[in-house]
Amino acid sequence: MEISTLISSMLRLGVPLLLAALGVLVSAKAGIVNMGMEGNMLFCAFIGALVTYWTDMPLVGLLAAVIAGLLYSLCMGVFIIKWRGNHVVVGLGFNFLMIGATTVLLKAVWNSSGNSAPLVRLPQMELPWLGQQSITLVIAIFAVFAVWFLLNKMNLGFRIRAVGEHPAAADSVGVNVMMYRFIALGIAGILGGLAGAELSIGQMGYFTKQMTASKGFLAYSAVIFAGYDPIYVVLTTMLLGLLDAFQMRAQSMFNIPGQLLLMLPYLVTLLALFGVGDKKKPKAAGKIYVRGNF
Secondary structure, eight states: OOOHHHHHHHHEEEHHHHHHHHHHHHHHTOOOOOOTTTHHHHHHHHHHHHHHHHSSSSEEEHHHHHHHHHHHHHHIIIIISSSOOOOHHHHHHHHHHHHHHHHHHHHHSOOOOBBBBOOOOOEEEEETTTTTETTHHOOOOOOHHHHHHHHOHHHHHHHHHHHHHHHHHHTTTOHHHHHHHHEEEEHHHHHHHHHHIIIIIIIIIIIIITTTHHHHHHHHHHHHHHOOOOHHHHHHHHHHHHHHHHHHHHHHSSOOOHHHTTTTHHHHHHHHHHHHHHHHOOTTTOOOOOOTTT
């Protein structure tokens, strides 16, 4: 098993997780438990594939996926922020909705219950030691620094963090809690859109039914494991990408049941969460804020 090949696969598998985890992180900092990232990625993977299929222009498909992710998150925000729904229930509901919708639309557009037609992929880069990578890798690197800068150096980030830690105190000094939570969810949706598009038109070159395979939930786990720190999120998502790359190669190298190897990234995540717990989450995470009653 060549190290360079393993690293190349780690990046390809880790980049969608990284983008999704950064989105989960931003929304979590605003007090939103974003359990809908799985549906966000799946919906945007489909939209990116569909627009690319129509136009043969994957960059247009990427833009469409980003817009779809933004709209998806804002719709979810209406239920969570405006109508004060339970964060987890709403997120899971949106996930199930997107699983059903993309399955039906896959059949309607491509007359297939499994895969779409082959698609033009996003531009690829051939990098020394890193192999062939999508341009989304560059976007992901920029996104890491952008999220870190937003949360640690910008007034917008300070206000997002304030409404996630103590929304009543933020409200008392004139910070619009609802608006900043919508902004955080919008940013999360954009990042989830990039993650979903990377799966369908960045890596695979087609859309397949339920292609996210619980990556949205893995992204959420990675954020908890990283202690809600954007730099550590890079490490945890790349570790998960490495485990995924390892299990793919190990299936052909060792006499171990494939199902056991497939569960390796999820098992390691679960064991890690048992040890770490969710101790560093924002104090108001998942709590419904009502002015004067918090």
